[in-house]
Amino acid sequence: MRRSYLAELAIPGHKVPVRACVDESNPPIWLFPSVGEYPVYDDFLYDVMIKDERRTGRYTEAVRRHAPGRTVLDIGTGQDAVWALAAARAGARHVWAVEVIPESARIARKTIEEAGFADRITVVEGLSTEIELPEPVDMCVSEIIGTLGGSEGAGPVLRDARERLVKPGGVFIPHRGATTAVALDLCGATGGELPGFPSATFGFVEEIFAAVGRPFDLRVCLGGLQDVPEVRERSYLSGPVEVEPLEFNGELRPEGVDRAELTFTRPGRFSGLALGMRLWVAEGSVPIDSLFEWSNWTPVYAALSEEGLPVRAGDRFAFEFTTTISDDGVHPDYALVGELHRESGPAVPLRWSSAHHGDGFRETFFYRRIFPEA
Numbered sequence: 001m002r003r004s005y006l007a008e009l010a011i012p013g014h015k016v017p018v019r020a021c022v023d024e025s026n027p028p029i030w031l032f033p034s035v036g037e038y039p040v041y042d043d044f045l046y047d048v049m050i051k052d053e054r055r056t057g058r059y060t061e062a063v064r065r066h067a068p069g070r071t072v073l074d075i076g077t078g079q080d081a082v083w084a085l086a087a088a089r090a091g092a093r094h095v096w097a098v099e100v101i102p103e104s105a106r107i108a109r110k111t112i113e114e115a116g117f118a119d120r121i122t123v124v125e126g127l128s129t130e131i132e133l134p135e136p137v138d139m140c141v142s143e144i145i146g147t148l149g150g151s152e153g154a155g156p157v158l159r160d161a162r163e164r165l166v167k168p169g170g171v172f173i174p175h176r177g178a179t180t181a182v183a184l185d186l187c188g189a190t191g192g193e194l195p196g197f198p199s200a201t202f203g204f205v206e207e208i209f210a211a212v213g214r215p216f217d218l219r220v221c222l223g224g225l226q227d228v229p230e231v232r233e234r235s236y237l238s239g240p241v242e243v244e245p246l247e248f249n250g251e252l253r254p255e256g257v258d259r260a261e262l263t264f265t266r267p268g269r270f271s272g273l274a275l276g277m278r279l280w281v282a283e284g285s286v287p288i289d290s291l292f293e294w295s296n297w298t299p300v301y302a303a304l305s306e307e308g309l310p311v312r313a314g315d316r317f318a319f320e321f322t323t324t325i326s327d328d329g330v331h332p333d334y335a336l337v338g339e340l341h342r343e344s345g346p347a348v349p350l351r352w353s354s355a356h357h358g359d360g361f362r363e364t365f366f367y368r369r370i371f372p373e374a
């Protein structure tokens with residue numbers, strides 16, 4: 001039975017066929033747009049995040065440890081104001097809960113009122129980078145970590161918070177983030193067929209295209225990869241490396257070039273990278289690792305080769321990973337340039353890029369296959 005078929009997205013003024021996946025109840029691997037870097041949060045997404053117990057548990061514990069007696073800034077409080085409420089319940093003196101999506105800010109205000117904390121939590125609607133506080137706060141909590149560590153803008157946003165909104169020496173939760181990469185054999189995971197988008201995800205793709213103003217080659221995640229050990233064993237060809245380090249309590253560098261090298265640990269067909277994130281919520285805590293355990297953060301697929309390049313154990317992929325902040329001043333554009341070094345033959349140059357709101361549409365084989373021309 002075919003697992004994918006062609007559907008059409010509802011994009012005013014554009015005809016955009018999309019590769020969809022048939023078996024929506026349990027497809028082995030499916031596509032999902034990277035959503036966190038666009039204003040498309042809804043009940044479903046907020047709910048998935050709150051139900052991510054590893055994330056919610058570690059944040060709650062860190063907030064409870066640091067908030068008592070302190071003034072707190074919660075950047076991106078969301079409709080449930082989870083960290084703002086946790087801080088107030090733990091005895092924070094006052095919490096400023098900032099949220100850019102107006103509807104989420106409205107619901108947060110109501111949730112806080114109903115919980116009886118309206119006198120200790122002030123909801124501020126807007127972008128944290130554009131607001132003023134009456135005085136700098138003692139600590140800042142935020143969960144604006146993307147599918148790639150910095151893709152939701154944590155670098156520029158938290159650097160701005162440190163410069164303007166938080167007292168010198170103030171505590172930041174989370175403590176550290178990074179983007180991670182492993183070499184991937186996509187066929188190993190899918191059995192050969194390119195995965196598709198479940199129809200339930202079409203709405204997010206449509207909303208992201210609407211937010212940017214046109215269809216473009218948006219960042220795409222692979223669902224079903226991270227949490228099933230057998231799928232990882234069939235598809236991961238190397239151990240992980242880290243790029244884009246983000247030291248929220250140290251020297252925060254939102255832009256830069258990181259060099260890394262992956263060594264293949266077994267033979268396979270190298271089709272691209274699975275890119276994920278590691279997040280140390282508190283100093284010394286065990287990181288959340290989106291490439292190796294289930295979480296609400298799903299690995300991004302960086303497609304490098306359509307057919308997959310044969311590799312053996314000991315071959316290497318050396319690459320440079322460049323992060324530059326896009327013209328919105330917050331969200332990064334990413335570019336990866338690398339060389340595959342095999343036992344014999346010349347090095348093979350490979351590249352991938354992913355702009356937050358790039359102009360290009362169907363620029364590479366991957367996007368031409370997932371959004372085929374009519």
Ligand SMILES: C[S@@+](CC[C@H](N)C(=O)[O-])C[C@H]1O[C@@H](n2cnc3c(N)ncnc32)[C@H](O)[C@@H]1O
Nearest residue numbers: 049076077078098099100101126127128143157
């Ligand atoms: C990943 S959600 C987290 C929601 C909630 N804090 C939680 O952890 O469950 C990120 C939220 O931050 C908001 N956001 C992102 N960047 C922001 C900024 N610079 N200022 C205000 N809100 C922001 C988004 O609209 C979204 O509601």
